[in-house]
Amino acid sequence: MDFNYLTTIIFLPVVGAILIAFIPGLSGRLIKRLAALFTFVPLALSIYLFAIFDRSGSAIQFEEKFSWIPAINAHYHLGVDGLSLPLVILMALLGFLVVLISWKIDLRPREYFAWLLLLETSILGVFCSLDLLLFFLFWEIEVIPMYFLISIWGTGRKEYSAIKYVVYTLFGSAMMLAGILSLYFATGSLSMVDIAQGGLVMVQSVMPVTAIFFLLLIGFAVKLPVFPLHTWLPDAHTDAPTAVSVVLAGALLKMGGYGMIRLCVTIFPQVAQQYAPLLVAFAVVSVLYGAAVTLRQADLKRLIAYSSISHMGYVLLGIFALGQVSLVGASLQMFSHGIITGLLFAMAGLVMHNAGERDLRKLGGLVRQMPIIAVIFSVAGLGALGLPTTSGFAAEFLVFVGSFSSTVVSGIQVYTILGVLGIVITAGYILWMLQRVFYGPALEKFNGVKDADILERVYMFVFVAVIMLVGIYPAILTDVIKTGIMPIMGLLGG
Amino acid sequence: MLNLELFTPELTLAATAIVVILLDLVIPRKGWLVVVSLAGVVVAAGFTIAMWGGSSQAIFNNMLAVDNFALFFKLLFLAIAALVILASVDYVSKFSRFQGEYYALVLLSALGMMLMAATAELISIYIALELASISLYVLVGFLKDPKSTEASLKYLLLGAVASAVLLFGMALVFGFTGQTQLGEIAQAIQGLSLSGVLDSPGLILGMVLMVAGFGFKIAAIPFHMWVPDVYEGAPTPITAYLSVASKAAGFAIILRVFYSAFGLPSWLSLDWGFIFAVLAAIGMTLGNVIAIPQTNIKRMLGYSSIAQAGYLMVGLAVVGFSPAAEVVGRSSLLFFLASYALTNLGAFTAIIAISNKVDSDLIQDYSGMGRRAPLLALALTLCLISLIGMPPAAGFMAKFYIFSGAVQHGLLWLVVIAVINSVISAYYYLRVVKVMWLGEPASEEKVPSSGALRLALSLSCLGVLLLGVIPGYIMKLAEMAAKMFAF
Numbered sequence: 001m002d003f004n005y006l007t008t009i010i011f012l013p014v015v016g017a018i019l020i021a022f023i024p025g026l027s028g029r030l031i032k033r034l035a036a037l038f039t040f041v042p043l044a045l046s047i048y049l050f051a052i053f054d055r056s057g058s059a060i061q062f063e064e065k066f067s068w069i070p071a072i073n074a075h076y077h078l079g080v081d082g083l084s085l086p087l088v089i090l091m092a093l094l095g096f097l098v099v100l101i102s103w104k105i106d107l108r109p110r111e112y113f114a115w116l117l118l119l120e121t122s123i124l125g126v127f128c129s130l131d132l133l134l135f136f137l138f139w140e141i142e143v144i145p146m147y148f149l150i151s152i153w154g155t156g157r158k159e160y161s162a163i164k165y166v167v168y169t170l171f172g173s174a175m176m177l178a179g180i181l182s183l184y185f186a187t188g189s190l191s192m193v194d195i196a197q198g199g200l201v202m203v204q205s206v207m208p209v210t211a212i213f214f215l216l217l218i219g220f221a222v223k224l225p226v227f228p229l230h231t232w233l234p235d236a237h238t239d240a241p242t243a244v245s246v247v248l249a250g251a252l253l254k255m256g257g258y259g260m261i262r263l264c265v266t267i268f269p270q271v272a273q274q275y276a277p278l279l280v281a282f283a284v285v286s287v288l289y290g291a292a293v294t295l296r297q298a299d300l301k302r303l304i305a306y307s308s309i310s311h312m313g314y315v316l317l318g319i320f321a322l323g324q325v326s327l328v329g330a331s332l333q334m335f336s337h338g339i340i341t342g343l344l345f346a347m348a349g350l351v352m353h354n355a356g357e358r359d360l361r362k363l364g365g366l367v368r369q370m371p372i373i374a375v376i377f378s379v380a381g382l383g384a385l386g387l388p389t390t391s392g393f394a395a396e397f398l399v400f401v402g403s404f405s406s407t408v409v410s411g412i413q414v415y416t417i418l419g420v421l422g423i424v425i426t427a428g429y430i431l432w433m434l435q436r437v438f439y440g441p442a443l444e445k446f447n448g449v450k451d452a453d454i455l456e457r458v459y460m461f462v463f464v465a466v467i468m469l470v471g472i473y474p475a476i477l478t479d480v481i482k483t484g485i486m487p488i489m490g491l492l493g494g
Numbered sequence: 495m496l497n498l499e500l501f502t503p504e505l506t507l508a509a510t511a512i513v514v515i516l517l518d519l520v521i522p523r524k525g526w527l528v529v530v531s532l533a534g535v536v537v538a539a540g541f542t543i544a545m546w547g548g549s550s551q552a553i554f555n556n557m558l559a560v561d562n563f564a565l566f567f568k569l570l571f572l573a574i575a576a577l578v579i580l581a582s583v584d585y586v587s588k589f590s591r592f593q594g595e596y597y598a599l600v601l602l603s604a605l606g607m608m609l610m611a612a613t614a615e616l617i618s619i620y621i622a623l624e625l626a627s628i629s630l631y632v633l634v635g636f637l638k639d640p641k642s643t644e645a646s647l648k649y650l651l652l653g654a655v656a657s658a659v660l661l662f663g664m665a666l667v668f669g670f671t672g673q674t675q676l677g678e679i680a681q682a683i684q685g686l687s688l689s690g691v692l693d694s695p696g697l698i699l700g701m702v703l704m705v706a707g708f709g710f711k712i713a714a715i716p717f718h719m720w721v722p723d724v725y726e727g728a729p730t731p732i733t734a735y736l737s738v739a740s741k742a743a744g745f746a747i748i749l750r751v752f753y754s755a756f757g758l759p760s761w762l763s764l765d766w767g768f769i770f771a772v773l774a775a776i777g778m779t780l781g782n783v784i785a786i787p788q789t790n791i792k793r794m795l796g797y798s799s800i801a802q803a804g805y806l807m808v809g810l811a812v813v814g815f816s817p818a819a820e821v822v823g824r825s826s827l828l829f830f831l832a833s834y835a836l837t838n839l840g841a842f843t844a845i846i847a848i849s850n851k852v853d854s855d856l857i858q859d860y861s862g863m864g865r866r867a868p869l870l871a872l873a874l875t876l877c878l879i880s881l882i883g884m885p886p887a888a889g890f891m892a893k894f895y896i897f898s899g900a901v902q903h904g905l906l907w908l909v910v911i912a913v914i915n916s917v918i919s920a921y922y923y924l925r926v927v928k929v930m931w932l933g934e935p936a937s938e939e940k941v942p943s944s945g946a947l948r949l950a951l952s953l954s955c956l957g958v959l960l961l962g963v964i965p966g967y968i969m970k971l972a973e974m975a976a977k978m979f980a981f
Contacts, residue, residue, distance in 0.1 A: 069891075071825070071969035072898060133894065137885040144879065147924065151932055159928065163921070170920050174913035177894070181901040181909060 005049055005062050006078040009042040009088070010124045013095065017117035020110055028109045032099065035113040039096040039120060046085075046092040050480070053085060058483045060130065060193065068134070074190050077131040082484025083331060084127045086477055087258055090338045091127065091251040093466070095120040098243040100459045101346050104353070105153070105241070112153055115145035119247060126255050132180045132190040136173070139255065143169050146236075146244070146252075153241040161235035168222055168232040176219025182212045183267070196266045196491070213271040217264050224256030224312045227286040237305030242349025245301065249308050250342035254334045257315045261327065261488070265319060269491045272322060276409045279320040284415045286313030291425035295432075300348045300358045303433055304341065307384060310422055311337045317419055318399040321412060324482075324489045326402025331481045333399055336383070336391035336470060343380040343463040347373060350456060351437060355449050360433065365442035369449040374438040376452075376460045381430040383467050386423055391470035396423065398478075408492075497553040500545065500560045503538040503568055504608055510534025511601040518594020524587070528946070531579050531597045535604075539572045547974070552614065556675050559614045559750075559978075566828060566975035567611030567746045574739045574835055575604040580950035581843045582731040584850055589636075596636060600735065603629035607743035614754065616664045616674040619747060620657070623711070626743060627653050630736060634728040645727025652720045653710065660707025666700030667755075676754040684758055691762070698765070701756060705769060708751075711744030714807060715777040718800045722788075725796035730849065733792055734842030737799045738835040745806060745831060749813065749824060753978060757818050767814015770807045771908050778804025778915045786922045791845060792855050794922060798881060799838070801919060806830055808908055809896045815903040822902065824976035826895040829969055833880070833888035833961045840954035841877035844870050847943040847951070852936075857926055862935025870941060871930045873955045878923040880958050883916045888961035895969065 016038025020031050054061060063079035080088055098116065105112050122145070125138030143166055151162035180190075187195050222229045237245050265272045290310030297303035311333070318330025350373055352358045355366060367374040383390035386397075404416045452460065470477055498505075513534070514527055521527075542565055550561035558564075579600060586596050606626030613619045631653065635646025668674055671682035683691070691697060709717040725733045757763050781801030788794035809830060812823035845855070847870050852859050863871040880887030893916070897909045943951075961968055 067966075068964070069966045069969060071966065071973055072895060137890070140885050140890065144884065147927075148931065151928065159932065163924065163928075166920060166924065167917060170917040171914070174917050177897070177913050178901075178906065178910050181894075181898050182906065184898055185901045 004064050005045055006064060006080065006128045009045050009049075009092065010078070010121055010128060012038050012042050013117040013124070014121040017114040017121070020117070021114040026110065028106065031109050031113050032103060035099045035117060036096070038117060039092070039099050042120075042124070043092040043096045046089045049080070050085060050089055053480060055479050055483055058082065058486045063130075068131070072133070072184075072190070073188065074133040075131045076134060077191060078128045078134075079130050080128055082480045082482060083261060084258065084484070085480055086331065086335045087127045087251070087254055088124060090254070090335050091120065091123050093462075094247055094250045094338065094342055095124075097342070097346075097459045097462060098246050100455060101246060101349065102241075102243040103455055105243075107153060111148070115148050116243065116247075119145040119149070123247070123251050123255065127258060130192050132183065132192060132195075135192070136177060136180055139176070140173055142252065142255075146248070149244045150236060150240045153244070154239040155241070156239045157235070158239045161239040164232050165236040168229070172219040172222030172229075175215045179212050179215030179219065182215065186212070192262065192267075209268055210271050210275075213264055213268045213275075217260065220256040220259040220264065222256070224253055224260070224316060225309060226282055226312075226316055227289050227309065230286070230290075230309050233309060234302055234305045237308070237345075238299060238302045242345060242353070245305075245345040245349070246342045249305070249345055250338040253308060253312055254338060257312070257319065257330065257334050260316075260319050261331070265322070265327075266488055266491060269488075269493070272320065273408055273492065276320045276322055277411075280317060280403075280409050280412060280415050283313045283316035283320065284418050286310065286316060287419050287422040288313075288425070291422045291429070294429045295425060297429075298360050300351065300360055300363070300433070300437070301345070303360070303429065304344045304348055307344075307426070307429065308337070308341055310426065311341070311384070313422070314396060314399050314419065317403055317415070320409075321403035321406040321416075322408040322492055323402045323406035324485055325398055326406055327485045327488065328478055328481050329395055329398025329400075329402045331485070332391070332470075332474065332477055333395035335477060336395040336467075339463060339466050339470075340380055340383040340390070340392055343376070343460070343467070344384060346459070346463070347377040347380060350452060351377070354451075355446055360436045363437045364440040365438070366446060366449070367438040368442045369446050370451040372452050372457065372460075376464060377438070378434055379464055379467070381434050383471070385427045385430045389468065389471045391467050391474070394471055394474035398474075497551075500551070500553050501558075502541040503572075504605055506534055506538040506541060507601055507605045507608070510538075511598040511605070514598045514601065515594050524593045527594055527597050528579060528583055531601060532576060534601065535572050535576045535579070539569060539576075542568045542572065550978075556677070557615045557618050558609070558612045560612065561978055562975040563746075563750070563978045564608075564612035566971065567742065568608045570742055570832060570835060571604050571607045571611070571739055574735065574742070574839065575600055577839050577843070577950045577954060578731050578735045578739075580946045581734065581839070581846055582729075583946040584944050585729060585731055585846060592636075596633070599629045599633050603633070603735070604739065607739055607746075610743045611746040611750070613747070614676045614750065616668060616676075619751070620661060620664065623660075623747070624657065626740065627657070630732070630740060633732045634724055634736070636729055636732065637727075641727040642729070643727075645724045649720055649724045656707050656710030656717065659703050663700045663703030663707055666696050666703065670694060670697040670700060676751060679755040680758065683756070683762070688759075688761075701766060702769070704751065705766065708744055708748045709773070712741050712748070712806070713800050713803045714773050715780055715800060715804075718777070718781075718803075721800055722793045722796040725799075726790055726792045726855070730792065730842060730846045730855075733795075734839055734846075737795065737842070738838045741799065741803060741806075742831045742835060745810070745827060748810060749827065750978070752810075753813060753818075753824070760817070763814045763818075765814075767811045770814060771811035771905060774804045774807035774811060775908060775911050776804075777801065777807060778912060782915050782918045782922075785919070788922070789857055790855050791857050791860070791926065794857070794926075795838070795841065798919065798923070801915065802834055802838075802881070804915070805893060805896065805912060806834070808900050808905070808912055811905060811908065812896070812899040812903055815905065816899070821973055821976040822899040824978070825969065825972040826892075826899045828972040828975055829961075829965070830892040830896050832968060832972070833892040833958070836954045836957040836961065837877050837880040837887070837889055840951060840958055841874060841881070843947060843951045843954060844874035844877065847947045848874075848941055850943075851939075851941040857929055858933075859936070860926060860929050861933030862930070863941070864931035866935050866937075866939065867941035867943070870943065870951070873951050874930065875927050876955055876958060878927055880962065882920045882923050884920075886959065886962045888958045888965070891962055891965040895965075
């Protein structure tokens with residue numbers, strides 16, 4: 001491969017960010033167009049990669065490897081496999097769409113779009129890195145734009161939420177750094193590929209592998225988030241500007257799930273099997289607790305934020321059921337949740353922006369003023385509760401089937417059934433929310449509230465198209481994901 | 495044999511300092527003093543670079559070592575001196591008198607530090623240290639206002655006590671081994687049986703007293719009491735100079751002494767390695783926690799520098815814990831010092847530029863700097879991020895490098911404390927960032943900065959980014975430098 005696709009995809013946004021930040025005298029319109037351009041090209045490239053991705057083997061593709069820091073044996077090593085490619089596409093897609101979602105930002109647009117683009121680069125980098133140091137580098141960079149985006153352009157207690165987010169994330173990554181350093185010491189390598197291929201043999205003798213496993217896991221569990229490390233999420237999601245909530249829920253949480261599969265499960269299959277019952281239990285608690293708390297929310301964005309905790313519980317369940325189907329399901333759930341919740345947040349943002357109200361108790365009857373938003377919001381909601389023909393159904397179905405038939409954890413059937421109960425609660429809060437926002441008697445104060453404009457309809461259409469496409473023909477993604485999961489199954493000995 | 499050609503960087507610097515003082519008497523345009531000082535630094539750096547990579551040797555009857563280790567530090571001090579001189583131009587031009595002395599003292603202090611990095615003999619260590627320190631005592635008091643004077647006096651008194659403690663330690667070591675030359679001390683110690691050392695606690699006491707004496711220089715807890723007051727009272731460029739050069743010199747000498755003289759037998763190095771590990775843990779925790787409530791940015795950076803000294807001592811602990819042949823502890827320490835120097839210089843340069851305009855060091859007066867001086871605020875943000883230890887800045891790589899060495903030698907507990915400390919530190923560093931970008935500006939007036947300041951700031955920020963993204967080359971230099979001359 002001569003052309004460095006991945007480098008181009010990852011770094012185009014940051015090039016855009018630098019241009020936007022440092023070219024003097026750009027108008028707001030031009031900044032937005034530049035941002036759109038520098039996110040559209042990576043999207044197009046990543047779709048092209050998806051098209052030419054070799055689905056027959058399970059090898060890492062589009063690899064790029066250069067020596068980076070010889071002193072500590074670190075490499076600039078990028079590559080994607082079936083596990084990471086869908087997430088790269090997810091981020092590239094959301095990266096482009098959030099620029100459209102942000103089209104009405106007028107406060108300090110230059111800084112806003114520069115940070116947004118930097119954020120995209122760092123998340124794409126996380127999904128593409130195959131070197132632990134590089135992975136961690138991108139993982140940490142993400143915190144800075146996030147801090148600024150929430151604390152400057154957010155609403156409510158934005159500064160509190162932003163610093164809470166930073167402290168939680170840094171705490172998690174501090175644990176992760178200790179884990180990575182221990183891994184590096186134990187194996188003498190920073191390459192995820194080499195370590196996964198049996199570099200661990202010597203670890204046993206020097207330091208308990210379980211300790212390294214949990215150091216890494218804490219870092220990812222904060223990000224996913226897993227109960228009880230989730231309390232940053234409602235604040236950050238609620239107070240972030242719409243577009244940032246979309247990225248946060250859509251792509252950022254997936255870094256946690258991706259890291260768990262890529263590092264925790266792949267490098268420590270035995271430890272993962274040993275502690276799977278514990279983690280599956282945490283997953284079910286996340287699902288049920290998250291769903292139950294969601295039910296009680298009166299703030300539109302906070303409601304969607306809490307629903308993410310519940311949905312990420314399914315991801316955790318799928319991962320640590322450690323079956324092939326369940327892992328594929330978990331990966332698909334990450335993609336699907338990214339699109340569906342992204343759309344939910346976008347719609348919630350539109351309702352808030354147009355109606356000027358986000359308190360569910362004061363909303364109502366909006367279907368008359370904003371029919372299009374109502375329909376799209378409902379589609380997203382139905383996706384979230386897992387209605388067939390949406391991607392949510394395909395993903396959750398795979399997770400449940402996969403974990404129910406898993407042989408790794410005894411009694412997982414009970415957990416799975418408990419998890420399925422979460423769906424019922426989900427249906428409850430989604431439908432109740434839709435009812436409280438859009439139906440009921442029309443309220444006079446909302447007269448003259450506008451519906452979506454052309455640009456907004458465009459991105460809504462893209463979201464819905466992807467949800468339906470994956471829902472009706474999930475194999476388009478699962479074929480790819482499977483090639484990434486197969487080698488892990490080999491490691492698990494199943 | 496005198497081998498004077500190996501002493502050319504120091505001679506150049508001394509000559510430049512004298513020329514600057516004399517020139518000050520005769521020329522009316524003081525701008526030339528800066529040019530001459532910088533020229534001297536550049537020439538000295540040129541001589542130093544020319545010697546790089548050559549075989550290690552000792553000159554003046556084994557008093558001074560000319561090895562890559564010393565050369566690395568000499569280059570570092572020269573670079574710091576150059577950046578400090580650039581950052582001082584605006585500041586000093588406000589003085590009506592003594593401009594020549596200011597630059598000359600900066601140069602002389604750099605000369606002292608260069609000697610500190612090279613000396614391998616107890617008495618010359620002491621002299622080099624005093625040369626560096628006395629110049630700094632004067633510089634700290636240069637403003638002659640009450641705060642500056644108080645800082646200077648405090649620094650002088652505490653420094654004198656520290657010197658006395660150091661001398662006492664040296665005397666004990668000398669009394670015990672009968673040698674002042676580091677290599678010969680090492681031989682004397684290695685010639686002893688285990689019980690021979692245990693029977694004479696004088697040696698251990700001497701070692702501990704030397705830790706205390708040097709600990710003052712590097713602002714290690716519990717020898718840090720002078721730091722906040724001196725940092726606050728001194729002229730800001732001198733605060734920057736103190737926080738990086740003086741600290742780096744302290745670490746250079748500790749490395750040289752403890753590695754060369756007390757490196758073997760290994761139980762001895764485990765002993766002092768453990769002392770440094772404990773000091774590191776306490777230092778970073780205390781420094782970071784006390785930094786949180788500070789309202790004056792120079793004081794805050796003072797406490798931050800105590801915490802940073804803690805991270806650096808993790809490297810010293812690694813040196814103590816690792817076998818003598820392994821370089822990772824020393825090279826990671828050198829790399830950390832280089833990146834810390836650039837970062838802190840960058841931060842202080844930005845602070846100098848901002849306080850020139852707002853005339854205050856209070857964090858709340860930085861409100862809205864993101865709009866009044868976007869580039870300065872961006873540079874300061876980058877440096878603060880580097881101090882937290884977040885990528886893509888140099889501080890991240892430095893911490894990664896130093897911690898990886900620590901994990902390798904069973905210091906995982908220390909690393910966990912250190913990474914949690916990084917999280918704590920994020921809180922107060924980000925508070926400054928928050929005030930700058932989120933706060934409302936007190937006025938819409940732009941903050942101007944002179945060419946010299948901008949040059950110093952861009953150089954340090956560029957360095958911070960380079961070391962953060964492509965650190966390979968400097969790491970290689972640090973590795974080369976870590977192979978010290980053995981006597």
